[in-house]
Amino acid sequence: MTAVLAPPRPTGELPILRERGQREVFCGLTGIVWLHRKVQDAFFLVVGSRTCAHLLQSAAGVMVFAEPRFGTAIIEERDLAGLADANEELDKVVNRLLARRPEIKLLFLVGSCPSEVIKLDLSRAAERLNVTHHPRVRILNYSGSGIETTFTQGEDACLAALVPEMREDAVDQLLIVGALPDVVEDQFRRLFADIGIKNVDTLPPRLSKNLPAVGPGTRFLLAQPFLGDTARALEARGARHLPAMFPFGAEGTTAWLHAAATEFGVDEMHFRSVVAPGRERAKRALAHHAERLAGKSIFFMPDSQLEVPLARFLSAELGMTLVEVGTPYLHRTHLADDLAALPTGTQISEGQDVDKQLDRVRAARPDLTVCGLGLANPLEQEGLSTKWAIELVFSPVHGFEQAGDLAELFARPLVRRDRLTV
Amino acid sequence: MQLTVWTYEGPPHVGAMRVATGMKGLHYVLHAPQGDTYADLLFTMIERRGQRPPVTYTTFQARDLGTDTAELFQRAARDAYERFQPQAMIVGASCTAELIQDDPAGLALTMGLPCPIIALDLPSYSHKENWGAAETFYQIVRQLADKERKVPPRENRRPRANLLGPTALGFRHRDDVVEVTKLLADLGIDVHVCAPMGATPADIAGLGEADFNVVLYPEIAHEAARWLEKTFGQKYTKTVPIGVGATRAFIAEAATLAGVPVPADPDAGRMPWWSRSIDSTYLTGKRVFIFGDATHAVAAARIARDELGFEVVGLGCYNREFARDIRTAAALYGVEPLITDDYLVVEDAIAAANCELVLGTQMERHIAKRLRLPCAVISAPVHVQDFPARHSPQMGFEGANVIFDTWVHPLVMGLEEHLLTMFREDFEFSDAAGPSHLGGHAATPAAPEAAANPAETPVVTAVETVEGWTSDATRELNKIPFFVRGKARRNTERYAAEKGVTAISVETLYEAKAHYAR
Numbered sequence: 001m002t003a004v005l006a007p008p009r010p011t012g013e014l015p016i017l018r019e020r021g022q023r024e025v026f027c028g029l030t031g032i033v034w035l036h037r038k039v040q041d042a043f044f045l046v047v048g049s050r051t052c053a054h055l056l057q058s059a060a061g062v063m064v065f066a067e068p069r070f071g072t073a074i075i076e077e078r079d080l081a082g083l084a085d086a087n088e089e090l091d092k093v094v095n096r097l098l099a100r101r102p103e104i105k106l107l108f109l110v111g112s113c114p115s116e117v118i119k120l121d122l123s124r125a126a127e128r129l130n131v132t133h134h135p136r137v138r139i140l141n142y143s144g145s146g147i148e149t150t151f152t153q154g155e156d157a158c159l160a161a162l163v164p165e166m167r168e169d170a171v172d173q174l175l176i177v178g179a180l181p182d183v184v185e186d187q188f189r190r191l192f193a194d195i196g197i198k199n200v201d202t203l204p205p206r207l208s209k210n211l212p213a214v215g216p217g218t219r220f221l222l223a224q225p226f227l228g229d230t231a232r233a234l235e236a237r238g239a240r241h242l243p244a245m246f247p248f249g250a251e252g253t254t255a256w257l258h259a260a261a262t263e264f265g266v267d268e269m270h271f272r273s274v275v276a277p278g279r280e281r282a283k284r285a286l287a288h289h290a291e292r293l294a295g296k297s298i299f300f301m302p303d304s305q306l307e308v309p310l311a312r313f314l315s316a317e318l319g320m321t322l323v324e325v326g327t328p329y330l331h332r333t334h335l336a337d338d339l340a341a342l343p344t345g346t347q348i349s350e351g352q353d354v355d356k357q358l359d360r361v362r363a364a365r366p367d368l369t370v371c372g373l374g375l376a377n378p379l380e381q382e383g384l385s386t387k388w389a390i391e392l393v394f395s396p397v398h399g400f401e402q403a404g405d406l407a408e409l410f411a412r413p414l415v416r417r418d419r420l421t422v
Numbered sequence: 423m424q425l426t427v428w429t430y431e432g433p434p435h436v437g438a439m440r441v442a443t444g445m446k447g448l449h450y451v452l453h454a455p456q457g458d459t460y461a462d463l464l465f466t467m468i469e470r471r472g473q474r475p476p477v478t479y480t481t482f483q484a485r486d487l488g489t490d491t492a493e494l495f496q497r498a499a500r501d502a503y504e505r506f507q508p509q510a511m512i513v514g515a516s517c518t519a520e521l522i523q524d525d526p527a528g529l530a531l532t533m534g535l536p537c538p539i540i541a542l543d544l545p546s547y548s549h550k551e552n553w554g555a556a557e558t559f560y561q562i563v564r565q566l567a568d569k570e571r572k573v574p575p576r577e578n579r580r581p582r583a584n585l586l587g588p589t590a591l592g593f594r595h596r597d598d599v600v601e602v603t604k605l606l607a608d609l610g611i612d613v614h615v616c617a618p619m620g621a622t623p624a625d626i627a628g629l630g631e632a633d634f635n636v637v638l639y640p641e642i643a644h645e646a647a648r649w650l651e652k653t654f655g656q657k658y659t660k661t662v663p664i665g666v667g668a669t670r671a672f673i674a675e676a677a678t679l680a681g682v683p684v685p686a687d688p689d690a691g692r693m694p695w696w697s698r699s700i701d702s703t704y705l706t707g708k709r710v711f712i713f714g715d716a717t718h719a720v721a722a723a724r725i726a727r728d729e730l731g732f733e734v735v736g737l738g739c740y741n742r743e744f745a746r747d748i749r750t751a752a753a754l755y756g757v758e759p760l761i762t763d764d765y766l767v768v769e770d771a772i773a774a775a776n777c778e779l780v781l782g783t784q785m786e787r788h789i790a791k792r793l794r795l796p797c798a799v800i801s802a803p804v805h806v807q808d809f810p811a812r813h814s815p816q817m818g819f820e821g822a823n824v825i826f827d828t829w830v831h832p833l834v835m836g837l838e839e840h841l842l843t844m845f846r847e848d849f850e851f852s853d854a855a856g857p858s859h860l861g862g863h864a865a866t867p868a869a870p871e872a873a874a875n876p877a878e879t880p881v882v883t884a885v886e887t888v889e890g891w892t893s894d895a896t897r898e899l900n901k902i903p904f905f906v907r908g909k910a911r912r913n914t915e916r917y918a919a920e921k922g923v924t925a926i927s928v929e930t931l932y933e934a935k936a937h938y939a940r
Contacts, residue, residue, distance in 0.1 A: 022498065023481045027457025047423075049517035049546060054432040055460045064428050065788035073423040077547040080521075089423040097425060113455040113518035116484075146457025147484040147518070355505060374462030374474065381472030 014339060014348050016330070021353025024374055025303060025328055026059065026390075027146030028154025029112065033060045034394060035158055036069045038179040039204050041105040044070040045097065046144065047090060047122060048112030059390075069104070071097070075114055086120055087128075094129055098137055105136070106208035108158065111143035138208065140165070150328040152226040152304045152393065155179060159203055162211065163233035166203075169213030173199035174260055175239065177231070178224035181396040182206070188223075188247075188399060191257060194274045197264045203230070214239050219263050221256060223247065223398060225338075226305035228331050245337040246309035247398045248406060249317040250282035255337065278400035285404025286317055289411045294319035296367040296414065299360075302326035302352050303372055303389040310370075310392065311346070312338040318407060322346050323366045326357065368413060385413045428785060430740035430763050430803060434544035434554025435516045436461050440618075441558040441642075442512060443475040443590035447622035448562075449508035451499045453491075453526045454516035456481040468806050469591050478502040480519075492524045496533055503535050510566060510623035511535065512558065514542035538623065540565050550763075552641045552715070552741050555589055559618055560645040566626040572654060573631050581680035582612040584632045584650075586658070587643030588619035593718070593802040594816045595619060598638060601818035602663065605673060606636070608688070611680045618642075630654040634679040638662065638817070640717055641741060664721035666690050666729055666822045691819035693826045697730055705830070711736035711777040713760065713768055713786055714801025716744030718816070720751045722781050722800045725825060727755065736760065736775040738768065740783075765789070776909070779833060784808075794908050796832035890915070891926045898928045913938045 029052055032044040046052050053072035057064050073093045079086040090109075098104060107129075109122045122141040129139045142161040144154040159177065174197050176188060185202055192200045201212035203220075218239035222231060224246070231241055244259035245252045254275055261271040298320050300307040307327045314320040322342065326349045332339070339348075349357070354375075361369055361384065369379055369386045376386040387410055397406040435452060442450040443465050452458070458479055465475045480498045482491050499513065513530040527541030540561050544554045583606060588595035596619075603613050614632035615625045635650055635658035637643045647658040657679050663672035670688070677684040696702065710732040712722045716739040726732040738760025739748045745761040752759035760771050769789045772780055780790040780797040784805050790797030799808050800816075815821040891899065902910050910931070917934035918926050 021481075021501075022459075022479055023456050024459045024462070025456060025481075026460055027455070029457070030460075050426075050429060050431075050433040050550065051435075051458065051517050051546065053426045053429050054436065055457070057428060058460055058464060062788075065785075065792075068427065071425055071427045074426050075423060075547060077545070079423055080547060086423070093423050093425045113457070114521060117487075117518055117521040145484075146455040147482065147487065150456065355501070372463070373467050374459055375466075377466040377470065377472055378474045 014342065014346055017324075017347065017349040019349060019351045019353040019356065021356065023150075023328070023352045024301075024354040024372055025352070026151040026372070027055070027113070028144035028149025028151065028157060029055060029110065029146075030059045030151055031144060031154025031158060032056065032070045032110065033063065035155060035179055035204070038182075038206065039106065039208060040069075040206055041103060041208050042069060042108060043097070043101060043104045043106070044108045044110055045094065046070070046072040046110045046112055047115040047120060048072055048075065048110075049114045050074055052112045052114070069101075075118075080118065086118070087125060090120075090125055091129065091132075094139075095132070098133060105138065107133075107137055107139045108161070109139065109141040110158075111141065111145055111148075113145045113147050116143065116145050116147060138165070150302075152224070152306070153329070155224070156227050156229045159227065159230040160233045162204060163214070163230065163237060166211055166214040166237070168215050168237075170215040170217045171199060171213070172217040172264075173201060173213070173219070174264065175212055175214070175218055175220040175234070176200065176202045177220050177222050177234070178227055179204055180223050180398060184396050184398050184402065187401055191274065191278070192260065195257065195261050195264075195266050195271060197260060197266070219260070221260055222334060224306070225309055225331065225335055226329075228329075228334065231334065241334075243333070243336060245312065245341065246306075248309050249313040249403045250279050250286060250400065251317055252309065252313055252338075253282065253398070253400050253403070254279055275400075282400040282403035286407050288404065289407035290318050292411045292414060293407065295321065297321040297323050297364070298410070299323040299364060299366040299369045300325045300327070301354075301357060301361075301369065301371040301375065301389070302328040302349070303370070304393050305329055305331070306389075306392055307370070308335050308342070308348070309338045312341045313406070314410065315343060315346075316341055317403075318410075320410075323364045324349055324357075324360060326350075326352065328352070368410060385417050387413050428765050430765070430783065430785065431551035432461070432464075433517055433546045434549045434551060434557070435514060435546065436464070437551040437554025437556070438512065438514060438542055438544060438558040439465070439475055439477055440551075440555050440589040440591045441562065442477060442618075443471070444588065444592075444595075444619040445476075445562075445617070445621055445623075447509040447624070448476060449502055449506045449511050450475075450477045451495070451502050451511060451513045451526070451530070452477055452479050452516055453495050453498075453514070453519035453524060454479045454481065455518045456483050458516050458518075465590055468804075469809050470806070471590070475590070476506065476508070482519075487522065491519075491522060492529055495524055495526055495529055499530050499533060499535065503537065508537060508623075510538040510540060510562075512540045512542055512562065514544055517546035520546055538566060550741075553743060555642045556645050559586075559589075559642055560649060562618070562623075562626060563629060563646040564649055566623050567629045567650070567653070568627040569630065569653060571628050571630045573633055573656075576633075576681075580610055580612050581633045581682060582614040582631075583676070583680065584614050584629055584635045584656075585616040586635050586637050586647055587639035587641075588616065589639075589642055590619070591802075592619075592639065592642075593804055593808065594814060594821075595639070597813050597815035598817040598821065600813070601815040601820050602636065602638060605663065605669070605818050606676060609673065609677050609680065609685070610682055611676065630656070632656060633681075634658060634676075636676065641715055641744060662717055662721055663817045664718065664821060665725040665825070666693055666819065667724060668721060669818055669822065689819070691823050693729070693819070693822035696823075696826050702730075702830075705833070706731045708732045708779055708833070709735045709775070709777040710779045710781060711772050711775045711786075712800070713738045713740075713772075713780075713782040715739055715741050716747045718801035720747050721816075723751055723755060725822075726781070726829075729822070730826070730829070732779070735777050736771055738762065738771070769793075776913070778909075779829070781829065798829045798832055890918070890924070892928075895926045895928050895931050898931055910935070 111122050126139045126141040140161045142157040214237045216238040242259045245255040247253040247256035311325040324347045330350045376388045379386050396402050465471045513526045530539045637647045637658050650656045661672040663669040674684045710726050719739050723734050734755040737752045740763045749759045765785045781800045787797050914934040
């Protein structure tokens with residue numbers, strides 16, 4: 001365990017390739033697809049174009065048919081004629097929506113590329129609509145546009161918009177930041193209770209009325225690596241970030257829990273005895289897949305910012321070889337521990353020029369390439385095994401009990417490749 | 423502004439992508455913000471293509487806004503040309519780029535790239551996917567078709583036709599092309615060029631050398647066909663060969679245009695006999711609701727009434743550009759045409775139509791599931807299962823065979839329906855045993871939506887006490903086979919409401935049955 005808790009090494013040792021060009025990535029609107037499942041009384045209204053609606057529909061798949069709590073106010077030609085008109089139209093859409101969905105307590109107006117380019121001021125619209133709908137519904141806004149955000153950054157923007165809404169409280173507490181599947185969140189809450197940390201809360205909450213408090217007594221753990229703005233907003237409210245590896249695999253989860261235990265003065269022996277069973281289970285589950293994955297090479301194309309901690313997990317806990325770890329954005333401070341645990345000389349790339357990156361994939365011919373759905377089948381056709389990245393964001397993958405499932409997500413494409421004879 | 427959760431059509435640049443992806447040797451440079459590349463996965467996942475669509479996006483971000491984006495566009499266009507060496511390029515803007523007014527067309531034309539550049543103007547705030555595909559194909563044809571290359575004299579050669587309209591991501595386009603090619607071959611007619619699907623810009627240049635054009639999908643090919651008629655004097659077919667009757671009419675039309683004899687009695691496949699066989703008798707008068715793109719909806723209505731003996735109780739389309747076709751057809755069947763792109767309006771219309779089968783898109787499939795109605799898919803938009811591995815055309819006589827199977831399958835087979843009614847009290851046919859045609863002996867499952875949102879699911883599930891019903895009437899209701907029970911219950915409750923009956927008795931149930939009997 002001491003090895004994983006080693007002090008961070010300066011990231012200057014890692015070669016970082018910065019590229020600009022065509023980026024084959026989702027925009028932040030996609031975050032809505034999992035955020036609306038998490039916060040059960042919130043509605044996400046995108047103010048955008050038919051393209052935005054089409055994107056959400058493509059990303060949400062069958063969820064769209066279950067009366068989901070998101071929608072798009074599609075900007076039409078007449079809205080572009082004059083801004084005053086667009087504001088009135090938006091008010092009408094919101095009023096109609098809230099009349100139809102009385103269970104909604106929190107409404108996010110989500111900015112898109114078109115709404116930002118025409119400079120439709122959604123923060124003023126939110127203020128205006130708050131007056132009308134107070135106190136039944138709280139209305140907030142954030143940007144999920146492609147020009148401002150990449151994929152998971154949409155969650156960051158959303159959570160950062162919630163921080164000013166949190167009430168002030170100086171009490172000692174641990175805050176877990178980042179939307180996790182309920183089952184994972186419950187596991188972490190049980191572990192922290194057993195460790196002996198009493199006040200534990202989560203951002204986002206499952207219901208908007210349970211928004212946690214924040215203050216100088218707040219210490220927070222990031223459950224996800226893409227929460228730079230949210231962390232900054234929390235720090236501005238006096239909360240303190242606990243640096244840690246992200247909770248993937250047996251080691252990552254132990255280190256993550258340990259960061260909180262140390263901060264809250266938990267006895268080391270007690271900590272070890274609490275985490276030991278879960279840690280052992282995780283290791284057993286991983287051993288099962290290590291045979292298959294050890295020595296295999298993997299190439300990450302940028303997608304979610306989960307790439308660095310996942311690469312750390314695959315390399316340190318399963319013995320995979322890292323060819324290139326691409327990320328849309330590299331938050332050096334938050335990723336310090338994971339970066340430090342990467343093998344010396346690991347090629348990191350930030351940003352993307354997709355055609356050039358694909359040339360590198362073809363040249364390296366890795367055993368597995370992690371990439372988006374637009375690239376996966378074309379690479380398979382070229383004889384390369386792929387793992388589509390978006391599943392890593394939707395599936396429960398954090399914590400001890402999911403460590404084996406996480407490894408299996410990477411092992412399965414290789415198993416399949418070995419099995420097929422067609 | 424329009425509040426939307428689900429859209430029948432994407433934005434017009436997705437239509438342009440469908441044309442570009444269907445073609446070969448053509449590249450699309452799209453001025454679009456980061457994120458718009460999501461559209462790639464429609465092609466790689468839903469249609470399961472093994473190549474990336476031939477599209478380069480500029481993927482600009484906030485930091486690029488300002489004077490930078492024009493240069494970004496030119497760099498993307500130059501890189502795309504160098505890497506892919508296309509025979510021609512199409513260039514245009516997505517919805518956001520339309521607002522920043524970089525004029526990709528003007529920028530690309532001044533770059534002096536050594537291939538034809540076709541500029542697209544696709545207004546995304548007023549038009550949609552099908553229009554975008556039609557406009558793109560029209561611009562490609564107009565700018566690449568070589569006006570010098572006209573149809574050669576007919577001596578000693580077979581007549582030839584162009585197939586116009588099939589694209590990437592088209593509902594059954596792949597197999598329709600095969601079927602129609604076969605129909606034409608049987609008449610002695612060769613396919614000259616099939617476009618956009620499979621054609622290169624070089625092929626487009628020679629479009630004028632065909633004797634006539636076959637318009638497979640008017641939504642995409644009509645504009646181009648009209649231009650070709652004006653320019654080269656090529657006539658084009660007006661009948662879309664979906665259904666036995668339409669296929670016969672199409673054969674006659676194509677033979678006439680080609681100047682070959684109309685075959686007296688072509689082999690029409692199995693569908694006519696299947697439909698006449700006695701097991702199909704129970705299909706008579708089944709009430710069917712039809713919604714989709716106008717071409718497929720109109721064709722489906724004709725098959726439903728004239729070839730399967732259904733009663734068409736609803737007919738509509740989501741693409742306003744072809745609303746006139748739906749209005750004409752609706753008048754023929756004596757129903758109100760439904761022209762809307764709002765699925766909630768479609769849902770209300772289906773619920774009100776009191777139908778026994780829904781023919782529609784992916785969306786209607788879900789509406790029907792929610793209303794517990796049988797359903798078959800006849801039109802885009804569709805999901806991955808409607809891009810099947812097996813040969814599965816809609817057009818021609820094989821298409822009619824496919825349609826018969828596809829539409830009848832969700833209905834309970836005649837003999838099975840008869841047996842279920844006869845033995846409805848038998849344990850094997852009880853509600854708990856579940857419908858045999860839905861794969862076994864599991865109890866009727868609740869729809870997934872039911873779990874998520876119980877309040878909105880119509881209550882038509884198994885044995886239970888029902889509010890407003892006397893216990894005798896509830897028992898009687900539960901004797902009705904499960905697959906028609908929901909309708910019986912709705913009808914009875916509607917009847918009771920109309921008559922002001924507060925407690926529904928066995929009497930009320932049968933009064934309602936008589937009232938709604940046809």
